[in-house]
Amino acid sequence: MIQCAIVGSGWSAGRHARVLRRVEQSQLARVVVEPGTPTRLPADFGGVAATDRLDDVLTDPEIDAVVVCTPPDTHLEIAEAALRAGKHLVIEKPVGLAPDHIRPLAHLADARGLTVMVPYHFRFVPPLQRLRLRVAAGELGTVAHAYHRMYSLRDREGAWLWDDARSGGIILESLVHGIDQIIWMLGERPRSVAAMTHSGRGGVADAATVLMRFPGGAVGTVEGSWISDPHIPFGSLDIVGSAGSAAFERGRFNNRHFRVETATAAAGVPAPHADVLADDDAGFVALHEHFAECCTHGKPPRAATLQEAHTAAYVAVTAIEAARTGRELPLTDLWQDGP
16 A cells, blocks of 8 residues: 655645545555645545645655645745655646756656656546557648647636746746647657746746647647636547547536547448547546556556656747747757656
8 A cells, every 4th residue: 555645735646645635555644734724624635634844754754755836936946855755656747947957857756766756647548548559550641730629717826827937927837738648549659839828817837838749740729828718628638630530528627538430441431430438537536547557557557658748848848938939940859768
């Protein structure tokens, strides 16, 4: 049984706490809240004891793993402290605001024999895993375009979100999820990126469109906003190829699900095939199950690794620069080797 501590007490931390109750190999033992905030936690945390001292967790020999759910500007410092304390690590995306700090973190984890995963949970959702296999098998032909959209509600919590030095803006904090998903689906890294953003509260980008150009000829689009309302669809992914297409949609904000529809020219049927999963937390549960397995048996993660997180973060920060300069920029520093 892996004893876990969560650092953070916001929405993301609550989701990880809820998910951990479904993972037989893991148990939530402690929550670290921000100093000066109430230690009485919402119901999602299941009555687990809270502390406002990170050292209480790092020095506790009973704690095996730390789940970092704090604002992005604090991720790297907490992650490094956890690894130096001998703790396995789940670190929310993005892994800090500077991609060039991710490789040293991976080297540290590798040197200490510790498991690190980043919650790119789409990689663990069965309908999406099956879709990726179909794309890789060429059932859709040559992919021409992949389009990912995601929205957040305008009343999203956290003043840190509207501080560029803390969140990094919508591309790095949120759209990095779609960047990773398209890279995973297409099975190749982009070679250039362009972007446009909308300047919101405090000058922070709260809406953006990112364009990626891939070596195989496909174009990827990732876009979204932080100022949406509940009637807007929560998110989607469309893939269009020379021999077929696929549509993935996440439902509405209060009725989330995973629904993938595919149609191919070879199938000869007028209606697309639907692959539906109603469990919105399924990807998180599978990710935490795999994390616990890797921690227990010393196995490297098969997905959601720091190397993959570096790729997505590097594309995101280059996209931010592309938006600032109004240019399409090459991607030349992709991490080719494992940690």
